[in-house]
Amino acid sequence: MEQQKNSSLESCQQAIRIADDATSFRHSNVSQNSKKSFSFYMSISSLWLLALITSWDATALAIALPAITSQLRGTTLQSFWASISFILGAAITQPIYVTVSDVFGRKQPLYASMLLFTVGSIVFATANSIIALIIGRLIQGLGAGGLDVLEEIILADITNLKERPFYLGLISGAVAIGSITGPIIGGLFSQFVTWRWIGWINLPITGTAFLLAFSFLRIRPIPLSLRAKLRRLDWVGILLFIIGATATALPLSWAGALYSWSSWRTIVPLVIGLAVLVLFVLYEKRPKDAILPYRIFSNKTAIFSLVSGLVHGFILHTLLLYLPLFFQAVYVEAPLEAAKSVLPICFLTIAFSVAAPIIIQVTRRYRVLLWFGWAILTLFMGLTYLIEPSKSPAKTYTFQVFLGMGLGIVFTATQVPMQASVKDVDDTGLAVGMLVCFRLTGALGGLAICSTAFISVFQRKINSLVPLPESFSILQDSRHAIELIPIINTLEIPGELLKEVLGVYHKAFQAVWIILTTFSFVGLCASLFIEELTLEREEIGRQGFEHDS
The missing domain is CATH 1.20.1250.20 (MFS general substrate transporter like domains)
Structure with missing residues (x-):
């Protein structure tokens, strides 16, 4: 039990250090904007x-x-x-x-x-x-x-x-x-x-x-x-997206040319692809x-x-x-x-x-x-x-x-x-x-x-x-x-x-x-539905550039 507490404490401390590093990194980059x-x-x-x-x-x-x-x-x-x-x-x-x-x-x-x-x-x-x-x-x-x-x-x-x-x-x-x-x-x-x-x-x-x-x-x-x-x-989302996107795109490309829109070769993969994409969108909440x-x-x-x-x-x-x-x-x-x-x-x-x-x-x-x-x-x-x-x-x-x-x-x-x-x-x-x-x-x-x-x-x-x-x-x-x-x-x-x-x-x-x-x-x-938002933000994210010292 004591080991678990120590392990949890160390994890929390590490998370705090990472957060502090990220915060200091953003502030340092804000001050260095003009010094590229x-x-x-x-x-x-x-x-x-x-x-x-x-x-x-x-x-x-x-x-x-x-x-x-x-x-x-x-x-x-x-x-x-x-x-x-x-x-x-x-x-x-x-x-x-x-x-x-x-x-x-x-x-x-x-x-x-x-x-x-x-x-x-x-x-x-x-x-x-x-x-x-x-x-x-x-x-x-x-x-x-x-x-x-x-x-x-x-x-x-x-x-x-x-x-x-x-x-x-x-x-x-x-x-x-x-x-x-x-x-x-x-x-x-x-x-x-x-x-x-x-x-x-x-x-x-x-x-x-x-x-x-x-x-x-x-x-x-x-x-x-x-x-x-x-x-x-x-991993599951990646697999669902690949299957759904491919199955949807292929019949759209050949419908009316290689096969007719009413052909099962067009309808079946298109329906399957759209169904998988719907499943993908629903799954992505998790x-x-x-x-x-x-x-x-x-x-x-x-x-x-x-x-x-x-x-x-x-x-x-x-x-x-x-x-x-x-x-x-x-x-x-x-x-x-x-x-x-x-x-x-x-x-x-x-x-x-x-x-x-x-x-x-x-x-x-x-x-x-x-x-x-x-x-x-x-x-x-x-x-x-x-x-x-x-x-x-x-x-x-x-x-x-x-x-x-x-x-x-x-x-x-x-x-x-x-x-x-x-x-x-x-x-x-x-x-x-x-x-x-x-x-x-x-x-x-x-x-x-x-x-x-x-x-x-x-x-x-x-x-x-x-x-x-x-x-x-x-x-x-x-x-x-x-x-x-x-x-x-x-x-x-x-x-x-x-x-x-x-x-x-x-x-x-x-x-x-x-x-x-x-x-x-x-x-x-x-x-017409896009709003006018402020552009005055100066933060840089956690994968920002590390400038020369």
């Missing part, structure tokens, strides 16, 4: 590179997709899966990275995600079949999920809320630069060298980011034993360190910030995939020309994703800015439907300017209220992680739903043109719609029929624009 060390800036540089490479890799494939599909003899559905598999891998693993990094610390999960991303890049670059390429993209996604979420979590760890908008601007600049250069370099590689360099170029950038993180990223470790950390993990912590959803600002992030991911990733394809298919542009054609949306996205946090930093307000971003995004997403293929693409460029403004503003303006909504500063990383997870889940849903709509509308419209010339007969199976895009202007076909075929592509893209406009309006409505 060289290691801090090198760590920011590592995060900047990770944000650059993940955003670059997510957008470079869109331009090269038709050439890859043609060379590897893939179908339209398989070409979409080259993008969907990447998002699927990232979306499923991101909540796991969030909870593991909160229990084990940030650095080990970060290194593991770098390794997976590198392996996936090599598999992608050496793929000799569309299936091998999809596997490579899936492995890349498993790593990119960690890179994407951890660079934002670590940024929240090593900065306080008062100064964070400035650093959010820096990281958002990297994301936007990656989104701009991705289509351009992807077009250059696919047209003049080889699309395989889309994978190879990741290696030196990821390697540099790893060396900087390994050498300079000094995050305070979690003071628990390995056994205690393993016990804290929400674990102390849940993969889906209920306390993060304790106020309406957090809830509607997450909805805003979900819808933004739905629109951003889908638009960046389909807009280059639109220029290639409807305006019959080469990959590099299509890359140039999407520069307006890319440049404005980067400009306003950097400008938005600067405006917030100066004004200390974010609500009106967020409303403005959603309003112009919704308006001009809807106007995109009115673009006619027979007209000059000048109107498209103009609309892209305003779409880029909206996308850039919402991207960073949504992050601030989400982080301001947490009651305990130690939950900031979890809040950031949840937002990134919701954003990527939205991207997965957007790519799956819009690929289904695109293929379904294309199939219905192309059937009205039969019989087609033999050179175009492949289009009677809509699964080959993307495969034909790179060579559509080289086929010998009467001008009037070619115009009609391009019109079929246009109708399929219009279906995508309608879906994106509808979801953008949902995002606008959600932003």
Whole structure:
């Protein structure tokens, strides 16, 4: 009995010491805000590179997709899966990275995600079949999920809320630069060298980011034993989420394309997946360190910030995939020309994703800015439907300017209220992680739903043109719609029929624009419920940066 009392006393004393250390650590960091060390800036540089490479890799494939599909003899559905598999891998693993990094610390999960991303890049670059390429993209996604979420979590760890908008601007600049250069370099590689360099170029950038993180990223470790950390993990929640998310995403990706919506192959896994996700949500009330912590959803600002992030991911990733394809298919542009054609949306996205946090930093307000971003995004997403293929693409460029403004503003303006909504500063990383997870889940849903709509509308419209010339007969199976895009202007076909075929592509893209406009309006409505919270907090959490002495 006496030993038990002594053991309990020692445990209490240890807990008090840990709490005292954490408190003194936060106070010391508050006083050191203005004195950033060289290691801090090198760590920011590592995060900047990770944000650059993940955003670059997510957008470079869109331009090269038709050439890859043609060379590897893939179908339209398989070409979409080259993008969907990447998002699927990232979306499923991101909540796991969030909870593991909160229990084990940030650095080990970060290194593991770098390794997976590198392996996936090599598999992608050496793929000799569309299936091998999809596997490579899936492995890349498993790593990119960690890179994407951890660079934002670590940024929240090593900065306080008062100064964070400035650093959010820096990281958002990297994301936007990656989104701009991705289509351009992807077009250059696919047209003049080889699309395989889309994978190879990741290696030196990821390697540099790893060396900087390994050498300079000094995050305070979690003071628990390995056994205690393993016990804290929400193993059941992790398993339920993986099963539910995968079973839900797969049928959404093939419904209406590979199998009909009424097919048991679509209905059965979808119902099972949704049921498991409901069970997952109900179960997450129990674990102390849940993969889906209920306390993060304790106020309406957090809830509607997450909805805003979900819808933004739905629109951003889908638009960046389909807009280059639109220029290639409807305006019959080469990959590099299509890359140039999407520069307006890319440049404005980067400009306003950097400008938005600067405006917030100066004004200390974010609500009106967020409303403005959603309003112009919704308006001009809807106007995109009115673009006619027979007209000059000048109107498209103009609309892209305003779409880029909206996308850039919402991207960073949504992050601030989400982080301001947490009651305990130690939950900031979890809040950031949840937002990134919701954003990527939205991207997965957007790519799956819009690929289904695109293929379904294309199939219905192309059937009205039969019989087609033999050179175009492949289009009677809509699964080959993307495969034909790179060579559509080289086929010998009467001008009037070619115009009609391009019109079929246009109708399929219009279906995508309608879906994106509808979801953008949902995002606008959600932003109206976000409250204006104070940004004057200076605390730093338990995994904050250890500055040079």
